[in-house]
Amino acid sequence: xxxxxxxxxxxxxxxxxxxxxxxxxxxxxxxxxxxxxxxxxxxxxxxxxxxxxxxxxxxxxxxxxxxxxxxxxxxxxxxxxxxxxxxxxxxxxxxxxxxxxxxxxxxxxxxxxxxxxxxxxxxxxxxxxxxxxxxxxxxxxxxxxxxxxxxxxxxxxxxxxxxxxxxxxxxxxxxxxxxxxxxxxxxxxxxxxxxxxxxxxxxxxxxxxxxxxxxxxxxxxxxxxxxxxxxxxxxxxxxxxxxxxxxxxxxxxxxxxxxxxxxxxxxxxxxxxxxxxxxxxxxxxxxxxxxxxxxxxxxxxxxxxxxxxxxxxxxxxxxxxxxxxxxxxxxxxxxxxxxxxxxxxxxxxxxxxxxxxxxxxxxxxxxxxxxxxxxxxx
Numbered sequence: 609x610x611x612x613x614x615x616x617x618x619x620x621x622x623x624x625x626x627x628x629x630x631x632x633x634x635x636x637x638x639x640x641x642x643x644x645x646x647x648x649x650x651x652x653x654x655x656x657x658x659x660x661x662x663x664x665x666x667x668x669x670x671x672x673x674x675x676x677x678x679x680x681x682x683x684x685x686x687x688x689x690x691x692x693x694x695x696x697x698x699x700x701x702x703x704x705x706x707x708x709x710x711x712x713x714x715x716x717x718x719x720x721x722x723x724x725x726x727x728x729x730x731x732x733x734x735x736x737x738x739x740x741x742x743x744x745x746x747x748x749x750x751x752x753x754x755x756x757x758x759x760x761x762x763x764x765x766x767x768x769x770x771x772x773x774x775x776x777x778x779x780x781x782x783x784x785x786x787x788x789x790x791x792x793x794x795x796x797x798x799x800x801x802x803x804x805x806x807x808x809x810x811x812x813x814x815x816x817x818x819x820x821x822x823x824x825x826x827x828x829x830x831x832x833x834x835x836x837x838x839x840x841x842x843x844x845x846x847x848x849x850x851x852x853x854x855x856x857x858x859x860x861x862x863x864x865x866x867x868x869x870x871x872x873x874x875x876x877x878x879x880x881x882x883x884x885x886x887x888x889x890x891x892x893x894x895x896x897x898x899x900x901x902x903x904x905x906x907x908x909x910x911x912x913x914x915x916x917x918x919x920x921x922x923x924x925x926x927x928x929x930x931x932x933x934x935x936x937x938x939x940x941x942x943x944x945x946x947x948x949x950x951x952x953x954x955x956x957x958x959x960x961x962x963x964x965x966x967x968x969x970x971x972x973x974x975x976x977x978x979x980x981x982x983x984x985x986x
Contacts, residue, residue: 615640615677617653630657631666636677654684664692667699678702742942745868749938752862752869767870775836775871776878780885783831787886790823791815791893799901808902812909815894816917821984824887825925826973829932832879833965837940840871841961844944845954853945863945872937879933880926887925920984928976932969939965 615636620629634640641647657663667673667681682703695703756763798814844867847853853863891913898904943961947953 615650617650619653628657628660628662629664629666631669632681633669633671635672636670636680637672637674638676640672641676651680654680658684658686662692663690664694665690666694668694668696670696670699673699673702675702675706678706682706738942741946742938745864745938745942745945748864749869749872752865753873755865756869764866764870767866768873771871771874772878774839775832775875776881779832779835779878779882782835783828783882783886784889786827786831787824787889788893790827791819791890791895792897794818794823794890795894795897796901799898803902808904809912811894811898811902811904812912813916815891815898816913817921819890819894820887820917820925821921822973822977824890825883825928825932826969827890828879828882828886828929829936829969829973830966832875832882832933833936833940833969834962836875837936837965838958838962840937840940841944841947841958842954844941845947845957848945848947849949849951849954851949868937868941871941872934875933875937876930877933879936880929883925883929918984924976924980924984928973931972931976935968935972936965939968 615634616632618631618633620631641650665681665685670677678699689703689707795811795815798811799808802808802811802814844853856863856866895904895906895909898909899906940961943957943964947957
């Protein structure tokens with residue numbers, strides 16, 4: 609069924625030197641073009657005149673024209689007005705807008721003129737800025753601890769208890785699993801090597817020293833940094849986005865006393881306990897692997913462990929856990945408070961917090977290794 613005022617093109621043959629004459633009639637709007645199904649055929653017909661600069665165009669008889677129809681003609685003209693063009697007054701403004709839009713240049717990406725020296729300088733300035741903020745945060749927490757010691761009854765006991773539960777109790781499952789698997793793997797691989805040299809009895813010394821002194825505290829700290837550290841940063845970041853931190857300041861509630869100090873105390877308490885838990889699970893895994901691989905009884909392993917690992921190593925492991933917990937809490941709170949009120953900054957700040965916390969934990973472990981290099985060995 610033919611559509612009333614369907615878009616049509618009439619081509620009048622003219623002498624070769626005069627060029628062809630193209631007359632457009634009907635409704636050249638998107639709904640009419642779609643209903644009649646002539647978009648492809650009309651587009652093919654218009655494409656035939658793309659290189660015909662001598663053709664004359666008469667669009668004054670078009671009943672209605674929108675941007676879609678006008679763009680079809682504009683593409684057929686090579687995005688430039690032909691020399692011989694007849695338009696209605698109402699069509700002039702439409703083609704002027706299309707012509708003006710074609711002259712807009714895409715925005716140029718500014719060239720990065722920063723040399724590597726300038727980038728290095730900016731990185732160093734950012735590092736010292738973070739160091740200054742971190743030192744200021746340590747001072748603030750120290751003042752809050754002094755206030756808490758002077759007035760313990762008004763302290764944030766509920767916040768401390770809640771953070772111990774979230775950072776300590778809820779982390780028991782993942783630390784137990786990872787510790788157990790690490791103990792199994794370390795015991796299995798060590799047993800294979802010691803068997804070839806006939807040193808099966810030294811498996812207790814190897815597992816005890818490596819797990820209690822190094823692997824236990826380090827594994828627990830890395831897991832807590834990835835789990836609880838990211839949670840702390842995200843919590844403070846969301847409070848920044850929702851303007852809860854500003855509301856606390858308006859009400860006269862200190863961020864450090866109610867938010868930062870409870871997290872520091874909670875992790876300082878939870879981390880040594882998690883270290884003991886991780887050490888225990890790792891040793892259990894090592895005992896099971898030694899039983900399977902070397903047929904070493906669990907009773908012999910437990911009896912020889914106190915002699916193989918001096919008591920000082922247990923103290924060093926607990927001290928590491930406490931220090932690692934404080935560092936993780938401070939780093940997480942530092943980046944959480946620096947998050948800007950937008951979602952992009954929230955994701956970037958959380959990622960940076962986790963990476964920095966793990967890096968700081970490894971650096972602190974290296975410092976412990978240097979300081980206590982001659983302590984705790986039989």
